[in-house]
Structure formats: structure tokens, C-alpha cells
Amino acid sequence: MRHAIWWHVYPLGFAGADTTGADRRPTRGLARIADWLDYAVRLGASGLALGPIFASSTHGYDTVDHFRIDPRLGDDADFDDLVARAHRRGLRILLDGVFNHVGREHPAFAASPDGGDAPPRPDWFVPTGGTGPGGRPEYATFEGHGSLVTLRHANPAVADHVTEIMTHWLDRGADGWRLDAAYAVPADFWAQVLPRVRRAHPDAYLVGEVIHGDYPDIVRRTGLDAVTQYELWKAIWSSLNDANLFELAWALGRHDGFLDSFVPLTFVGNHDVTRLASRLREPRHLAHALVVLCTVGGTP
Known part of the structure; x- marks a missing residue:
């Protein structure tokens, strides 16, 4: 993780799948992603951060079966092939775990x-x-x-189920988990689950999606390796739009403090926010934003 750079892909969108749930014809979306792994290497990435790949009703975040690859993306064989081809190129695989909620x-x-x-x-x-x-x-x-x-995260059976899911896919070759909406899940739930996962996979990278709050305290209480750095994301585009580098300096000072206890997952855009090219008022600032991302401590 010390040198990791993630290439973030939303698999259903990448594969051109229908995310409304109306058309669920099987395709091999994971195979299509695998064909782009050489591009990821040329890009300079050392890992592939996948959005949801498990069976869901529509867009991937309404999961209906955490043990089955979504048919729009393929099957277990396609997953195994993607992992094998990625690992041959030195690329790690990060899965997106939606464990705060499920689909109806x-x-x-x-x-x-x-x-x-x-x-x-x-x-x-x-x-x-x-x-x-x-x-x-x-x-x-x-x-x-x-x-x-x-x-209901207070139910021990739910903790057992999530532990089983996370361990299952790490056993199959995944290298870590992005835990979706981790901020909405009680910290003591993660504190129960994650040590059990680490006993089987001590090298797994476990990062939580956390929008706001006391980041170092959340890392400490949950046992996560890292959380998403939304503070810095906001300050980067906002300070460039407003020519207010005091905001960026304040956020970078906070960021340096976080580095004393964990290494945040840094980004200038993701699937949950307006794309950076649309957010910035002046296109010339795209390069400035990327300079910040590529030169501060963190896992970009």
C-alpha cells in the first residue's frame, strides 16, 4: 500500500450494462475490464478499484446476492480470470462491499x-x-x-454473514475491500468483523467510505486501514474555483495531521460526486488539481 495507486472503475457502467434493471441479459463485463489491464499499467496504476460486481437489482448498490457475480458482468470464471490477469501484471484488486444495506x-x-x-x-x-x-x-x-x-448491525448473525462474504472473496484472490457507506455503519460492527477477516487475510487492505467526522478516531474505533479523504477533495476544487488558497492550506494542514495515524484514500473525483472537469470553472485548473493529488501523502 505504500506505493499503491488505484485505477477506479465502475464495472456496470464500463461494460455498458443497463443499470435500471430492465435489461439483465448476461454479458461478460469483467472480461471487458480485463482487456484494459495493460492500459492501467501504462497509466501507472498498481491496483484496480472496482465498483460493485455482485448480483443486484439495478445499479450494483442494491445487492441481492453477495456470493454471486452479477450476470451482467459474467460469472466466477470471469472473476478468477480477471484476478489472475491482474496479478500477473502486478495489479491488486479492491472490491466494493455494500454492507450497510441490501436491495429489497x-x-x-x-x-x-x-x-x-x-x-x-x-x-x-x-x-x-x-x-x-x-x-x-x-x-x-x-x-x-x-x-x-x-x-440490523446489532445482530451477530449479520456480522457473521459479512465476515463470511469478505473472507470468501479474499480467498478467491481479491486483495482488499472498499466498504461502502462505512460512515453509516456503527463503528463497533466493523470492530467485530474486521479482526476476524484479518485473521484469515492479514495483508488485506480495508478502506471505508467516510464523508465527514473525526477521521483518525473512526480509523481507531473501526480497525480500518484508511478512510476516504472528502475534506481534501472538497478543498481542492473549491479553492481553485474561488481562488481561495487559504482553504486549501487549511485542508492540507488537517491532511498532514491525519498522516500521523493513517494514510487517507485521496481523490479528486469518484462515482458519487460531480466529475472534476464539470466542477471546475476553468479547465486550466484540472492540471493544478492533479498536481495536488499526486504530490500529497495518501493513496490516490
């Missing part, structure tokens, strides 16, 4: 096509106390997205 079609939730009155595992989800159509109970969702049902 996940078998733990969907007793019937519409969610049902009594999910098979009601202790896996968090009832809101309200009722929906037909008087069916409602369950907590991720930030108001009805298709993303929040898991």
Missing part, C-alpha cells in the same frame, strides 16, 4: 415480491414502527432510498 429483492428481506408482511429474517432489518401499503411494516432505509434496506 435480497432473499433475507423479500418474503414476497413486494417485501411481504413478515420477511424470513425480520431480525436482520430495523422496523421503523410505521406501516406501508396494505398495512405491511416498514423498515429503515439508507438515507431515504426506499430500495436500499438497512441491515
